[in-house]
Amino acid sequence: MQGGMPPPPPEGTSSSSEPPDATDDDSEAGDLEEVAMISDVPVGEEIILDENDPPPETDDDGDSVLDDGSCAGEAVEMSDALEPPAEDHSLQQLTAHSEPVFAVAVCGARPELLATGGGDDTAFLWRVGEAAPLHRLEGHADSVSSLGFSADGSLLATGGLDGSVRVWSAESGALVVALEGPTQGIGWVCWHARGSVLLAGSEDATAWMWKLPEGTVMQIFSAHSSSVSYGCFANNGRCVITASDDGTVRVWNPKAGTVDHCLVAGSMQEPLPISCLAAHPTHPVFLFGAVDGKLKLAHAENGRLLAQLSAHEASIESVGFCDCLQLAASAGMDGRLCVWDLTTFALRHTCLHPGGVVELRWLRDAPLLLTCSTARELRLWDARTGNCLQTLIGHHDAVLCMDVGYTQHGIYVVTGSDDHTARLWRPNPLGPGA
Secondary structure (H helix, E strand, O other): OOOOOOOOOOOOOOOOOOOOOOOOOOOHHHHOHHHHHHHHOOOOOOEOOOOOOOOOOEOOOOOEOOOOOOOOOOOOOOOOOOOOOOOOOOOEEEOOOOOOEEEEEEOOOOOOEEEEEEOOOOEEEEEOOOOOOOEEEOOOOOOEEEEEEOOOOOEEEEEEOOOOEEEEEOOOOOEEEEEOOOOOOEEEEEEOOOOOEEEEEEOOOEEEEEEOOOOEEEEEEEOOOOOEEEEEEEOOOOEEEEEEOOOEEEEEEOOOOEEEEEEEOEOOOOEOOEEEEEEOOOOOEEEEEEOOOEEEEEEOOOOOEEEEEEOOOOOEEEEEEOOOOOEEEEEEOOOEEEEEEOOOOEEEEEEEOOOOEEEEEEOOOOOEEEEEEOOOEEEEEEOOOOEEEEEEEOOOOOEEEEEEEEEOOEEEEEEEEOOOOEEEEOOOOOOOOO
């Protein structure tokens, strides 16, 4: 890729096998001083912003957030009959799939490699810049719903709605192992950041942890009563967090397979399905959203609720933390991207899209984030001002997923869509033609 981003401004019980030990670092609190104060906030404080509270008309510098019209008004309803986009801003189309592309992933260790998975029960390995896939990965009996590369880039995991998790060689495309355990569809897969340990969540109300490449079961996490829709390692790999359609988020001890803490969306009497989950990249806090549009911030070590944030009018589909500023973001089917100040829990910006937002992604070491939506768009935002820096079009249907690749020449984005294609893009914070 040419012309990259400029430097950003100053991220049950079972066997006794253990995941890789997290690095003990007494200076951890000083690694990101601006966010370290999260641990000191008053526990249980709620900041409720009801739907009658409008977003600020100016940002902290006094500049209007309404200048480009992107952060005000109501989300425009998409037409039932979509016209082809007027332009195609993508760098490359990947057209091997015959059904919607549900999952994409970039190899962090080798960013020239990426993978796609779709409703045709197939995954593909690609090299950036090449029109044909490197390898076709077959074996799933239903849609490939999730993908992920191992930390060292040697392995690719695919999860399918057939209930299987398969692990492949990222170099040759050969099947390394078909993992056993789950009995229903796989919703997500997640690798440990420092070792060949894989997590996956299933519609059968369980999550599983395996050691690779052997494929041995390290732990079964069984306490949910419905589909385990989201999950991740958190607190530098010291714990596992899972979220479920049963309305609970559970923080687990991965060695013992026991639940340390349980939080609820809604109430115990009327729980609400969890619709998204994200852990902070370096600190023991996490966010989760629900189908009612409510967002909660909690502490992974003590399980305490730190804040409840309300600004959405529909299901929150994606959440995430900025790794360089005290900011977080949420995005939902109401077309809103909400940027939150973690020092005050105040809503800093509300940015509108002409369709539901499916996913958000913070860029590494920058106060910038990307969104993809049912409006067939990819947008780049400055979280400090709330301004939309760039809108990229080209997909013919809803954009369902995305990932970011970081190369020596800059960044690129890969997206998957209902239009059966994946596309590569080069976002530019200076705008088109810069």
